[in-house]
Amino acid sequence: MSTESLRVAFGQSLVRLAYKYPNFVVFDADVAGGTCTHFFRNDFPDRFIQCGIAEQNMMSAAAGYSLSGITPFVTCYAVFASMRAVEQARNSVAYPDFNVKIVASHVGLDVGPDGVSHQALEDLAIFRAIPNFTVISPADEREVLQATEVMLRTHGPTYMRTGRSPVPDVTPADYQFKIGKGVVLKDGSEVTIVATGIMVHRAIAAAQHLKNDGINAKVVNISTIKPIDRPLLQQCASHSRFMVTCEDHNIYGGLFSSVLEAIADAPVPVYPVAVRDCFAESGEPLALAQKYGISEADIINLIKSKHN
Amino acid sequence: MARDKTAAINRIMNHDTLTLLRTKAKIIRKDVMQMLHYAGSGHPGGSLSAADIVAALYFHEMRLNPKSPNWPQRDFFVLSKGHSCPVVYAALAESGFFSKDWYNGLRHINGALQGHPDRKKTPGIEFNSGSLSQGFSFGLGRALAYKHTKDTNRVYILMGCGEQDEGQVWEGAMFGAHYKLNNVLAIVDYNQLQSDDTNDHIMMLKPLAEKWRSFGWNVFEIDGHNMEQILGAFADARGIRLKPSVIIASTIKGKGVSFMENVPKWHGSLAPTADELKLAMAELDNDQ
Ligand SMILES: Cc1ncc(C[n+]2csc(CCOP(=O)(O)OP(=O)(O)O)c2C)c(N)n1
Numbered sequence A: 001m002s003t004e005s006l007r008v009a010f011g012q013s014l015v016r017l018a019y020k021y022p023n024f025v026v027f028d029a030d031v032a033g034g035t036c037t038h039f040f041r042n043d044f045p046d047r048f049i050q051c052g053i054a055e056q057n058m059m060s061a062a063a064g065y066s067l068s069g070i071t072p073f074v075t076c077y078a079v080f081a082s083m084r085a086v087e088q089a090r091n092s093v094a095y096p097d098f099n100v101k102i103v104a105s106h107v108g109l110d111v112g113p114d115g116v117s118h119q120a121l122e123d124l125a126i127f128r129a130i131p132n133f134t135v136i137s138p139a140d141e142r143e144v145l146q147a148t149e150v151m152l153r154t155h156g157p158t159y160m161r162t163g164r165s166p167v168p169d170v171t172p173a174d175y176q177f178k179i180g181k182g183v184v185l186k187d188g189s190e191v192t193i194v195a196t197g198i199m200v201h202r203a204i205a206a207a208q209h210l211k212n213d214g215i216n217a218k219v220v221n222i223s224t225i226k227p228i229d230r231p232l233l234q235q236c237a238s239h240s241r242f243m244v245t246c247e248d249h250n251i252y253g254g255l256f257s258s259v260l261e262a263i264a265d266a267p268v269p270v271y272p273v274a275v276r277d278c279f280a281e282s283g284e285p286l287a288l289a290q291k292y293g294i295s296e297a298d299i300i301n302l303i304k305s306k307h308n
Numbered sequence B: 001m002a003r004d005k006t007a008a009i010n011r012i013m014n015h016d017t018l019t020l021l022r023t024k025a026k027i028i029r030k031d032v033m034q035m036l037h038y039a040g041s042g043h044p045g046g047s048l049s050a051a052d053i054v055a056a057l058y059f060h061e062m063r064l065n066p067k068s069p070n071w072p073q074r075d076f077f078v079l080s081k082g083h084s085c086p087v088v089y090a091a092l093a094e095s096g097f098f099s100k101d102w103y104n105g106l107r108h109i110n111g112a113l114q115g116h117p118d119r120k121k122t123p124g125i126e127f128n129s130g131s132l133s134q135g136f137s138f139g140l141g142r143a144l145a146y147k148h149t150k151d152t153n154r155v156y157i158l159m160g161c162g163e164q165d166e167g168q169v170w171e172g173a174m175f176g177a178h179y180k181l182n183n184v185l186a187i188v189d190y191n192q193l194q195s196d197d198t199n200d201h202i203m204m205l206k207p208l209a210e211k212w213r214s215f216g217w218n219v220f221e222i223d224g225h226n227m228e229q230i231l232g233a234f235a236d237a238r239g240i241r242l243k244p245s246v247i248i249a250s251t252i253k254g255k256g257v258s259f260m261e262n263v264p265k266w267h268g269s270l271a272p273t274a275d276e277l278k279l280a281m282a283e284l285d286n287d288q
Helices: A006-020 A038-043 A055-066 A078-084 A086-094 A109-114 A123-128 A141-153 A199-212 A230-238 A255-262 A285-291 A296-307 B005-012 B015-039 B044-049 B051-061 B082-095 B100-105 B134-148 B167-178 B208-214 B227-238 B274-286
Strands: A003-005 A024-028 A048-050 A071-077 A101-105 A134-136 A158-161 A166-168 A183-186 A191-195 A217-221 A224-226 A242-250 A270-275 B076-079 B155-160 B184-190 B218-223 B245-250
Touching: A003 A006, A006 A024, A006 A038, A006 A101, A006 A141, A024 A038, A024 A055, A055 A071, A055 A078, A055 A086, A071 A078, A078 A086, A078 A101, A078 A123, A078 A158, A086 A123, A101 A141, A109 A285, A123 A134, A123 A158, A123 A224, A123 A242, A123 A255, A141 A158, A166 A199, A183 A199, A191 A199, A191 A230, A191 A255, A191 A296, A199 A217, A199 A242, A199 A296, A217 A230, A224 A255, A230 A255, A242 A255, A242 A296, A255 A270, A270 A296, A285 A296, B015 B044, B015 B051, B015 B082, B015 B100, B015 B227, B015 B274, B044 B051, B044 B082, B051 B082, B051 B155, B051 B227, B076 B082, B076 B134, B082 B100, B134 B155, B134 B167, B134 B184, B208 B218, B208 B245, B218 B227, B227 B245
Parallel strands: A024 A048, A024 A071, A071 A101, A101 A158, A134 A158, A191 A217, A191 A242, A242 A270, B076 B155, B155 B184, B184 B245, B218 B245
Antiparallel strands: A003 A166, A134 A224, A183 A217
């Protein structure tokens, strides 16, 4: 049972995969300690490309580098990957359809004390809006490792977000990550909770709590935001009285929007647990989750209020 | 180095001024240590390296009104290396913009002092910096507007040396020279360290002064811990016509706290423990 942060999990995954896959390199913008690519830098200095604090140049340079057939991981904080260098990601990477893998740490309110300038609440929406991009938001260490390996085996522009706080394992030991596949982590009948990233373990805890109140909630982990698992979501919609989405992201353009789009023709209400289109502030991640409405208690209260 | 330095120094400086500014710098350093300890995270190294420059700006060079932070005649300060905000918070509190009671809210929920500057939450803060290099462009835009409205306010922008990696800095450098923004004084806190390592190892920055000169700026190269040299460059910059000025201030990251000096990990995010705080305070007290 591990409680690793997703960024540490990513850093360690790079090292573990480096032996099996000699054909990838890591680009960094002087934030290796923050994204946890420093593990890889220490063990594989020749495959580590320091770009300095210059994310836009890094993004387009990685696109050029990818023509060699060697896969570049572009790593930095999500605010800078998804906003500062996004036009480069669109025109240098996505449009020509290059095999560049962007992996960003420092996402959502989970960033905590650094505050608003570093809390990316828009990254899923942004990359989802760009053609050719696959968008991944894993939930635990196992999923990070598997997603990183799948990225190496799959061609195409990809964005993956990690995270800063330690998270418990949520996927079963025999889990197999597949791009575009959601997974039911807890069965239930009346309500479906669809969660992504660090919100998955909060959703599971909330569902367990709700059982004591006689509410039987299903929990689905959606770790590929795009392409989203439409068949699974439609099946959940047809068997639920209502659905709830959970994300550490702004309410617009992320998981809530993606789920609504996927089940637009289903006659089932969907309620969001997400940041309500505002900038937050500095603070500990849990305190922020409570103040800005994305805590475990918020999931429980929302479901209770809609259940009656 | 400025040719007219001695004349400038004689004009504006006396022993009392220098003593006052050195004392203020020491208070600022101690306050930075104290508030980062409360916060439990943050960026000590780049705050300490900039303390002498910030003391000279807030207690000598800039026109400010702590009772009226938005006073239209104020000089305009932008901390472009926003992660070093503790050093500015200390200068603002010491100037009377807000109470030092606010320190213990740094980086905590509902606090007025954010992990990176927030102009809506903290009196005296002009810009929400944190994303490196945006503060520089923001300050240049403010300066251009002062020119257009024929106002004489000066604009001071403090940048980091790692920050110079950003292309936006050089876009701004062209813009500043193109519009002859001689009401701008940029300062580079040249401590030669950035987030993970030295400039030399992360991205070669030398020759920095030549880069700025070739971009059309008037360049001062000084020791950023020498109060006479800081004030000398400030004074000389006021006399420059038709060009913006930049001070390349050689500094030591973590200056004043021996176990932080030139040690990359004290860039952050890291705060002194209770024991480290005690040690740091004792060293700062014994200094000079
Ligand atoms: C655009 C952007 N990229 C990355 C970061 C993360 N970051 C914060 S501070 C820092 C290093 C800054 O080094 P420097 O400018 O030399 O500051 P100092 O050493 O004076 O603290 C980095 C990479 C950031 N804040 N903004």
